[in-house]
Amino acid sequence: AQTVTQSQPEMSVQEAETVTLSCTYDTSENNYYLFWYKQPPSRQMILVIRQEAYKQQNATENRFSVNFQKAAKSFSLKISDSQLGDTAMYFCALNAGGTSYGKLTFGQGTILTVHP
Amino acid sequence: GAGVSQTPSNKVTEKGKYVELRCDPISGHTALYWYRQSLGQGPEFLIYFQGTGAADDSGLPNDRFFAVRPEGSVSTLKIQRTERGDSAVYLCASSLQDRETQYFGPGTRLLVL
Numbered sequence: 664a665q666t667v668t669q670s671q672p673e674m675s676v677q678e679a680e681t682v683t684l685s686c687t688y689d690t691s692e693n694n695y696y697l698f699w700y701k702q703p704p705s706r707q708m709i710l711v712i713r714q715e716a717y718k719q720q721n722a723t724e725n726r727f728s729v730n731f732q733k734a735a736k737s738f739s740l741k742i743s744d745s746q747l748g749d750t751a752m753y754f755c756a757l758n759a760g761g762t763s764y765g766k767l768t769f770g771q772g773t774i775l776t777v778h779p
Numbered sequence: 780g781a782g783v784s785q786t787p788s789n790k791v792t793e794k795g796k797y798v799e800l801r802c803d804p805i806s807g808h809t810a811l812y813w814y815r816q817s818l819g820q821g822p823e824f825l826i827y828f829q830g831t832g833a834a835d836d837s838g839l840p841n842d843r844f845f846a847v848r849p850e851g852s853v854s855t856l857k858i859q860r861t862e863r864g865d866s867a868v869y870l871c872a873s874s875l876q877d878r879e880t881q882y883f884g885p886g887t888r889l890l891v892l
Contacts, residue, residue: 667821696878698880700883705885706868706885706886706888707883707884707885707886708822708870708872708883708886709883710880710881710882713880754821754822756821758878760878764834764835764877764878765810765812765827765829765834765835765877765878766812766824766827766835766838767812767814767822767824767872767881768824769821769822769823770821771820771821772819772820772821
C-alpha cells in the first residue's frame with residue numbers, strides 16, 4: 664500500500680519570503696512519480712511540480728523547487744519569493760505504479776497563507 | 780486548449796435519490812480518473828479508465844457507485860440511493876496516457892440532504 668503524509672496542517676509566510684512544505688511517503692515500488700498540487704478556494708486542483716523517482720536532479724519550476732530525498736522518502740516543496748496568489752491548500756501526491764498503476768495517492772494537505 | 784470540464788458545478792439532492800455527474804476530459808487524453816474529496820481532506824481515488832474500460836475500480840466504496848465511459852471520452856459517475864455520507868466534492872482528472880500528469884476539472888460539489 665502507498666501512503667503520503669503531510670505533517671503541517673497550516674503554514675504562513677510573509678509576502679516575498681521563502682517557505683518549505685514537508686511531505687513524506689511510503690511505497691515499495693522503485694519507478695514512481697511525485698507531485699505537488701495547489702488547490703485555491705476556487706476548488707481547481709492545479710499542478711505545481713512533478714518529480715520522477717529515477718531522476719536524481721531536483722525538479723524546479725520558476726519560484727517552486729523540490730528537495731527529493733529518495734532514501735528518506737521525503738519530498739518537500741520550497742516556494743521562493745512568496746506571492747499573495749500562492750495562498751491555497753497544497754497537496755503532495757504519489758503515483759506509485761505497480762498494482763496502483765495510474766491512481767494518485769494524496770496527503771492530507773497543508774493550508775498555506777501568504778500575508779502582505 | 781480547453782481543460783477538463785465537469786457538470787453540474789453543484790448538485791443538491793435528497794437522500795435516496797439517484798444522481799449523475801459528468802466529466803469531459805481534455806481532448807485526446809486516453810486516461811480518465813474520478814476522485815472524491817471530503818471537506819479539509821485530500822482527494823481519494825474512486826476509479827480509473829483507460830479508453831472505454833475501467834482499468835481500476837478498487838476505490839468505489841460500494842455497489843451504489845458506478846461509472847461509465849462508453850466512447851472513451853466523456854465519463855459519467857452514477858450514484859444510486861444517495862446517502863448523506865456521499866456529500867463531497869467529486870473531482871475528475873485526465874491524462875494523455877497512463878502515469879502521465881493528471882489535469883483536474885473544477886469538481887462537482889454534491890450535497891445530500
